[in-house]
Amino acid sequence: MSRLAPFFGFMLLVALFGFGIWWNTRHDQREVPSPLIGKPAPEFVLPLLDDPARTVSKASMLGKPYLVNVFASWCIACGEEHPVLMAEGRTLGIPVVGYDYKDAPEDAKAWLARHGNPYDMVIADREGRTAIDFGVYGAPESFLIDAKGVIRYKRIGPFTPEVIASELKPAIAALQKEAP
Template structure:
């Protein structure tokens, strides 16, 4: 019996490994459903990146839908997403709010000067607390918020043109249909 124990352990390990491989190929592992979908966006008041004496709050954004895009100068993926925001999201006409998350203002300004600034407003979340309230755990992440301040869609990771077409545009269309 003592000789069978290592063999049984080996087969158990192979079984677990096989199950893990099967699970990863049959389930999307990059998407974590947000518990905030359908709930009110967190209240926030953050300084504007280019004029920190002024702030932007959730209350000021109510009345029209907007898209919050969380980025950081330290985020390599954000560099790849940035031209897509400029070329594909900005022309959609929705207010685009950039949130420089866990980033020093000077670094974020330098990054935007280098890659361009597609945002209608950029806020600075240096300590990351507002991002935590939104449930952010990486950058880039984006949140579609309706005119009443309810989160309707969350994208973890970068937008691609295909995702804009297959996910963001249908969600924006739903917002248009919901208007009285």
């Protein structure tokens, strides 16, 4: 028995190593879990991309759930996500708000003109100041905010059809079920 102890020790290390590999293929190590889920979304007042004189605020959005999708024309992963939003954005049943992050307005407009605009409205955060309140650390990121202004779900990284079907749509369905 004691002669086999080193072997068992070795097998334990192998198992640990295998578990580490398995775990890392399923989890993105870089993903920072948001502490904001289940908490009220931060207050924000941001201008519309198309009409900077008009602003959208948290208060003005209260009353119905909506999805905020952080994107930028310089963001490559947003380009990958874009066709998915073009195809599925309208099928979600809630408004999709584009959040143009640290972007020159003309770049963003040109980008939307070239690839299509899947958003019901686009708000612009040129300095990225409000994005800090949202805990944004990269694009794309998306927040599902309920009718009371509480963040219910966050997606870090691009939406794929699979993620929309397995995570976003059930989250939206849950919101609509609890609405009177």
